[in-house]
Amino acid sequence: DGGITQSPxxxxxxxxxxxxxxxxxxxxxxxxxxxxxxxxxxLRLIYYSQIVNDFQKGDIAEGYSVSREKKESxxxxxxxxxxxxxxxxxxxxxxxxxxxxxxxRLTVV
Amino acid sequence: AQTVTQSQPEMSVQEAETVTLSCTYxxxxxxxxxxxxxxxxxxxxxxxxxxxxxxxxNATENRFSVNFQKAAKSFSLKISDSQLGDAAMYFCAYxxxxxxxxxxxRLTVKx
Numbered sequence: 001d002g003g004i005t006q007s008p009x010x011x012x013x014x015x016x017x018x019x020x021x022x023x024x025x026x027x028x029x030x031x032x033x034x035x036x037x038x039x040x041x042x043l044r045l046i047y048y049s050q051i052v053n054d055f056q057k058g059d060i061a062e063g064y065s066v067s068r069e070k071k072e073s074x075x076x077x078x079x080x081x082x083x084x085x086x087x088x089x090x091x092x093x094x095x096x097x098x099x100x101x102x103x104x105r106l107t108v109v
Numbered sequence: 110a111q112t113v114t115q116s117q118p119e120m121s122v123q124e125a126e127t128v129t130l131s132c133t134y135x136x137x138x139x140x141x142x143x144x145x146x147x148x149x150x151x152x153x154x155x156x157x158x159x160x161x162x163x164x165x166x167n168a169t170e171n172r173f174s175v176n177f178q179k180a181a182k183s184f185s186l187k188i189s190d191s192q193l194g195d196a197a198m199y200f201c202a203y204x205x206x207x208x209x210x211x212x213x214x215r216l217t218v219k220x
Contacts, residue, residue: 033207033208035210037152041212041213042115042200042210042211042212042213043200043210044210045207045208045209048207048208050206056207058207088152090154092154092208094204094208097144097156097159098144098154098156098202098204098208100153100154102151102152102153103152103153
């Protein structure tokens, strides 16, 4: 059945390492988003893409990178330049409404 | 960038009572979408209700309804007959191009 899948659910990385979070959707949606959520806070937009091979920075893009080579996939790389990467990351795709993945909890030690 | 403001960090309601969550937004656009999302402890985001800005009629979904005041840029959510399962974080969102969220309101339902 259709949906949006984020993997893994939990991710641990050492400081200074890049890490890539996966987001895949089979809803045939053009738009996809990455958000960061810190404890007790709202969702802050990192990057979004409205079409394959095109994406725009959100409010907190520094230290992150994305690619959109396929309609179904929108991976997020958290680079070593991100000063405080430990957070909960949510991916969404959108048609007439946004559907969210279950999130990835990234912990950098 | 458009901003979305939820001025109530926490709200509490007695089971079976009604509660209203507030949301305001800032935009110069006339055509956009507004949403309320619920995030329970599982952290899965669930769409509660959506409103197209060009529609004057307020959206309703069962016990959930909105009061959309376009000129005032206000979009409040009313939950009637509150249930224990309504306890969650509620986020207001604005979409035109990208989608922006407010900081959220934590709703507690007292039995």
